[in-house]
Amino acid sequence: MTILLGSIADDYTGASDLANTLTKNGLRTVQTVGIPDPSLALPDVDAVVVSLKIRSVAAKDAVAAALEAESWLRGRGAGHVLYKICSTFDSTDLGNIGPVTEALLSVSGGHIALVTPAFPETGRTVYLGHLFVNGQPLDESPLKDHPLNPMRDANLARVLTRQSRGKVGLIDLPTVTDGADAVRARLDRLRAEGAAAAIADAVFERDLETLGKAALEMPVSTGASGLGLGLARALLRSGRASASDGENEAIRPVGGLAAVVAGSCSAATLKQLDAAELHMPVLRLDTEKLLAGSDEISAAIAWAGERIGEGPVAIAASAAPEVVSRLQARYGREASGHAVETATAAIAGELVERGVRRLVVAGGETSGATVDRLGIPAFLIGPEIAPGVPLLRTIGTGGNDMLLTLKSGNFGGEDFFATALSMMR
Numbered sequence: 001m002t003i004l005l006g007s008i009a010d011d012y013t014g015a016s017d018l019a020n021t022l023t024k025n026g027l028r029t030v031q032t033v034g035i036p037d038p039s040l041a042l043p044d045v046d047a048v049v050v051s052l053k054i055r056s057v058a059a060k061d062a063v064a065a066a067l068e069a070e071s072w073l074r075g076r077g078a079g080h081v082l083y084k085i086c087s088t089f090d091s092t093d094l095g096n097i098g099p100v101t102e103a104l105l106s107v108s109g110g111h112i113a114l115v116t117p118a119f120p121e122t123g124r125t126v127y128l129g130h131l132f133v134n135g136q137p138l139d140e141s142p143l144k145d146h147p148l149n150p151m152r153d154a155n156l157a158r159v160l161t162r163q164s165r166g167k168v169g170l171i172d173l174p175t176v177t178d179g180a181d182a183v184r185a186r187l188d189r190l191r192a193e194g195a196a197a198a199i200a201d202a203v204f205e206r207d208l209e210t211l212g213k214a215a216l217e218m219p220v221s222t223g224a225s226g227l228g229l230g231l232a233r234a235l236l237r238s239g240r241a242s243a244s245d246g247e248n249e250a251i252r253p254v255g256g257l258a259a260v261v262a263g264s265c266s267a268a269t270l271k272q273l274d275a276a277e278l279h280m281p282v283l284r285l286d287t288e289k290l291l292a293g294s295d296e297i298s299a300a301i302a303w304a305g306e307r308i309g310e311g312p313v314a315i316a317a318s319a320a321p322e323v324v325s326r327l328q329a330r331y332g333r334e335a336s337g338h339a340v341e342t343a344t345a346a347i348a349g350e351l352v353e354r355g356v357r358r359l360v361v362a363g364g365e366t367s368g369a370t371v372d373r374l375g376i377p378a379f380l381i382g383p384e385i386a387p388g389v390p391l392l393r394t395i396g397t398g399g400n401d402m403l404l405t406l407k408s409g410n411f412g413g414e415d416f417f418a419t420a421l422s423m424m425r
Ligand SMILES: Nc1ncnc2c1ncn2[C@@H]1O[C@H](COP(=O)(O)OP(=O)(O)O)[C@@H](O)[C@H]1O
Pocket: 013, 147, 148, 263, 264, 265, 266, 287, 317, 318, 319, 323, 324, 327, 328, 336, 337, 338, 339, 340, 341, 342, 362, 363, 364, 365, 366, 367, 407, 408, 409, 410
């Protein structure tokens, strides 16, 4: 298999979001979970998105894992590697967007990386280096209260500088509007001035097409699905890939029971859970008890066992910012996040043992913990359920295929869970 575009995603929902965008834009794409075992038969594809769970780990671990994935992707022909980050730039001052981007540059002979989280289809735009989420500056959006990486600064050049060794420049909207040659010239100038990364403005898809064209000529770039769109369209226009309609093996029914497991505390997920209560049983976990070591997991499985024969059920750790803060004050931010992820993944694992074959998971870290627990090696990309969220079918699960949906916390409309479950048969 020779691939044209490689991507390393810093979480699993982000990987499926990017794989969805690449598929929609004509590239045959597969999503792997980590570096696949050589025995795993992957389909013939144009793009591979390697899902890693490195958004919230120590920077040195994130760098080591990303470099291993980079080497695997280059070994299969990838001429360009996109480091897929969150469209809301989820990270802390300790990393990992800066350290991973710089490490990928240093092994690939690149000198400067174009960086943009813009993804207009989901309301993420960048202007003068500032990120807006559905029209609100990042630091005024619900992301200011993210449990693991509260985003309190909308100025991305500043955010990235705090986590980088090199300087960070700006490719402003007027330059992007002038086209790919102007972007290249700006990148050259910034590089000559000693910058290792440049935040690129983008408000419309046409801006991302320009950025994709410029980025494709460099070995590495960093961005969200919007940049993936630009790279995919640039590959097709260059004639290096030919459009595939992505006809889909992924949607074949699998039957079995269906469930939702949620660990995202994002505003969109909280609304979706409220809406789900109108049409399916929803269990809200008591996370204080969960962390205090009481038998909340067995109780949740027993609760599900009494209902799931009648139709899908949902189990959620998700809670409002004040509840999350209380738990964090007691156990620490990372420890409580990790403990809740482990518990939600254990619940998902038990549900699958009891016959669930169609599973919706809400939350990036939550999805990572769950997919790892289930030992799924890779996914085929099915139809889009909502912008940024495709239906996924497992590969390499020994004929015991499952349908999954890994929903980024902030994606999807209020009726997302009902819509997803109706598409998963
Ligand atoms: N009630 C809670 N209290 C504290 N942390 C929680 C709670 N519920 C979920 N979490 C944690 O919050 C984090 C949410 O992150 P994630 O799953 O990536 O969601 P998102 O996609 O919204 O970013 C996870 O680490 C999860 O375990």
